Amino acid sequence: MAPRKVDTLYIFARDGSCLYLRKFAGEMKQDAKEVEIEKKNMFGLLFTLKTFVNSITPRNLDEQEKEPIRYFQTAQYQLHYMETASGLRFAASTPPNTRNMQVALGRIYRLYVDYVLRNPSYRVGTVINLAGFNQRVDAYVREIAG
Amino acid sequence: KNPLSSPMPIYALFIVNKAGSLIYHKNFSAKSRKISSNECLYMASVFHGLYLNASSLGQSSGDLRVPMGIEKIMTESFRLECLRTLTGIKFFLTADPDADYLKALLNDIYIIYTDYVLKDPFYVVEMPIRLSSFENKVMSYVLEASEKGEMKNQNR
Numbered sequence: 205m206a207p208r209k210v211d212t213l214y215i216f217a218r219d220g221s222c223l224y225l226r227k228f229a230g231e232m233k234q235d236a237k238e239v240e241i242e243k244k245n246m247f248g249l250l251f252t253l254k255t256f257v258n259s260i261t262p263r264n265l266d267e268q269e270k271e272p273i274r275y276f277q278t279a280q281y282q283l284h285y286m287e288t289a290s291g292l293r294f295a296a297s298t299p300p301n302t303r304n305m306q307v308a309l310g311r312i313y314r315l316y317v318d319y320v321l322r323n324p325s326y327r328v329g330t331v332i333n334l335a336g337f338n339q340r341v342d343a344y345v346r347e348i349a350g
Numbered sequence: 351k352n353p354l355s356s357p358m359p360i361y362a363l364f365i366v367n368k369a370g371s372l373i374y375h376k377n378f379s380a381k382s383r384k385i386s387s388n389e390c391l392y393m394a395s396v397f398h399g400l401y402l403n404a405s406s407l408g409q410s411s412g413d414l415r416v417p418m419g420i421e422k423i424m425t426e427s428f429r430l431e432c433l434r435t436l437t438g439i440k441f442f443l444t445a446d447p448d449a450d451y452l453k454a455l456l457n458d459i460y461i462i463y464t465d466y467v468l469k470d471p472f473y474v475v476e477m478p479i480r481l482s483s484f485e486n487k488v489m490s491y492v493l494e495a496s497e498k499g500e501m502k503n504q505n506r
Contacts, residue, residue, distance in 0.1 A: 242407070249403045253423070256396050259389060260444060262361045262382035263427045272425040279418040280408035 207350030208305055211281065211297045213341065215316065217329055218291030220247045224332045228345055250285065250293060274306060284309060292316075308348055315340045359446035360496045361428060363459065363488065364390070367476040368438030370398030374479040378492055401432070401440065433460060451499045455491065462487045 215224035222243035257273055271287040282302050286294045286309035294309045294316075319337040320326055326334060361382045365374035372394035375387075385393070401419030408418060416436070423430040424447065432442035433456040441459055443452050466484040467473055473481070 245403060245407055249400065249407060252396060252400055252403070256393060256400060257423065257425055260385070260393050260430070261425070261427055262379065262444060270426065272427055274424045274426065276404065276420050276423040278404050278408050278420055283404075 208302050208308060208348045209298055210305075210308075210345045210349070211299070213312070213345070214243075214246055214293075214295040215332065216247050216250070216293040216295070219329075220244075220251070221329070221331075222247065223330070226338070226341065228342075246295065247293075250295060253285075254287075274304060277301070286310065286313065288313060308344075311344060312341065315344065359449045359499060360452075360455075360492050361444040361446075363492070364394050364397070364440075364442050364444075365463070365479065366394045366398050366440040366442075369476065370395045371476075373477065376485065376488065378489075378496075397432075397442065398440065401434070431456060433457065435460060439463075449496070449499055451495060455495045458491050458495075459488055462491065 209229070211227065211229040213224065213226045213228070214222060217223050225239070225243060253276065254271075254273065261272065271285075273285045273287075275282055275284040277283075277300050279300065281297045282300045284296045284298065284302075284305035286306060288294075292313075294313060296305055296309060296312075298305065315337065316332075319340055320332055320334060321328065323334055323336070326332070361377070361379045363374070363376045363378070364372060367373045372391045375390050375394070397420075402417055403419075405417035405419035417434075419432075419434065420430075421432055427447070428444050429447045429449065429452070430442055430444050431452040432440055433453075434440050441456050441463070443456060443459075445452055462484065466487055467479055467481060468475070470481060473479070
């Protein structure tokens with residue numbers, strides 16, 4: 205499988221709160237305030253992007269039920285996006301021109317279902333702080349990085 | 351044969367000025383959903399904001415000299431590609447997801463803009479573009495690119 209280097213992984217709940225933010229490359233920002241700003245900006249961007257895509261799409265809206273956005277790209281990064289039927293949003297940033305990561309995001313969703321949702325000590329809708337989930341995500345990200 | 355009635359892989363062209371206002375819009379496919387002109391104006395400005403947001407999220411330092419925002423959006427039903435000039439004008443095209451020749455077409459459209467719009471002595475920069483010479487030239491380039499692009503895809 206071609207290497208897909210994930211730089212950052214975000215998971216957002218339906219109400220916009222960030223349940224998970226994990227950087228795999230570079231350092232975590234030291235300033236907690238900056239991290240909060242980044243989370244809010246990212247959710248705002250994803251929300252507005254979705255509204256924009258739904259308005260500008262050339263096909264009729266009732267034809268699509270599945271979330272249409274796959275990714276967007278700038279000169280500096282590429283952001284892959286997946287939204288589940290329950291409104292959970294997964295976003296992964298990678299270097300530009302990485303191949304489609306929809307399957308990878310799906311696998312990460314599976315990991316979320318198995319190691320977060322099914323964890324009896326986890327309350328749904330709260331920030332994810334589970335060692336098991338972190339380990340599995342680390343292992344998977346390493347695996348797809350080649 | 352009316353070129354607008356055949357399935358056209360390129361759907362629309364938008365040009366947004368430095369302030370984020372729409373200065374040109376053209377639908378190339380008769381099949382695209384009808385978007386009201388107000389919605390067009392609104393969506394163009396939304397894109398301008400998205401462009402800047404995406405740029406600030408990518409820059410680790412707070413240094414915002416040349417914003418490097420969204421160049422491409424891929425969805426299940428269409429793709430959008432954007433060219434931002436050094437003067438802050440944004441050209442963006444929506445097209446079929448398989449249309450991979452948009453970058454060259456956007457550059458061509460930028461050249462047509464400089465030739466037919468900027469060099470027009472009566473045109474005021476950043477204002478809406480209402481020049482038939484520009485429209486005709488863009489139309490012919492888009493038709494040519496989509497036909498060539500379609501042929502390239504079929505030969506694969």
